[in-house]
Amino acid sequence: MKIMKALEKDIDEMCTIGRTVKYFKTSKGETIFWTKKQISNWLNSKDDVLIVAKNEGKIVGFILAIFHKPTGKAVIENLWVDKIQRKNGLGTRLLDTCVKELHTKGSIYINALVNMNNKPIRDFLTKNGFDKGYAFYWMART
Numbered sequence: 001m002k003i004m005k006a007l008e009k010d011i012d013e014m015c016t017i018g019r020t021v022k023y024f025k026t027s028k029g030e031t032i033f034w035t036k037k038q039i040s041n042w043l044n045s046k047d048d049v050l051i052v053a054k055n056e057g058k059i060v061g062f063i064l065a066i067f068h069k070p071t072g073k074a075v076i077e078n079l080w081v082d083k084i085q086r087k088n089g090l091g092t093r094l095l096d097t098c099v100k101e102l103h104t105k106g107s108i109y110i111n112a113l114v115n116m117n118n119k120p121i122r123d124f125l126t127k128n129g130f131d132k133g134y135a136f137y138w139m140a141r142t
């Protein structure tokens with residue numbers, strides 16, 4: 001298993017996977033994941049952190065984070081581990097790698113928005129040092 005920075009060549013696979021993860025959906029609309037163009041732009045942003053886990057060349061996990069340098073705030077946007085690899089510590093390894101990288105960049109505050117029905121991710125984040133705050137509605141527009 002290799003954990004590494006995501007590369008341009010990983011984009012297609014990441015997008016294909018991302019579209020299948022129901023917990024990435026934030027509303028009843030169509031959009032469930034980032035476009036290839038968005039991920040490509042994101043990869044080229046030096047402050048952000050996009051990490052993949054690969055097993056025999058296949059992506060089996062990823063974590064995507066945004067870092068806002070002026071405030072030191074980072075957001076974990078997406079975290080995913082392949083079903084057959086779960087409960088084996090890979091999510092924790094991805095998160096640890098991401099947090100370490102964010103701290104190196106100067107992050108002082110890291111948060112994540114989680115679907116209230118997604119107990120695995122809540123348990124996972126609690127176990128990894130995240131405190132639970134208030135529940136909010138997801139409001140969006142273009």
Ligand SMILES: CC(C)(COP(=O)(O)OP(=O)(O)OC[C@H]1O[C@@H](n2cnc3c(N)ncnc32)[C@H](O)[C@@H]1OP(=O)(O)O)[C@@H](O)C(=O)NCCC(=O)NCCS
Nearest residue numbers: 023078079080081086087088089090091092120121123124
């Ligand atoms: C959340 C997720 C990334 C965890 O990955 P993982 O590789 O299983 O995580 P780890 O093995 O490091 O798990 C560590 C802890 O997380 C919690 N956890 C993980 N999966 C869980 C599950 N299905 N149910 C309850 N708790 C779970 C447990 O506390 C676990 O500790 P334990 O093994 O001592 O019980 C994975 O379940 C996933 O990809 N879910 C689907 C995508 C998703 O919901 N992403 C979040 C939206 S951004």
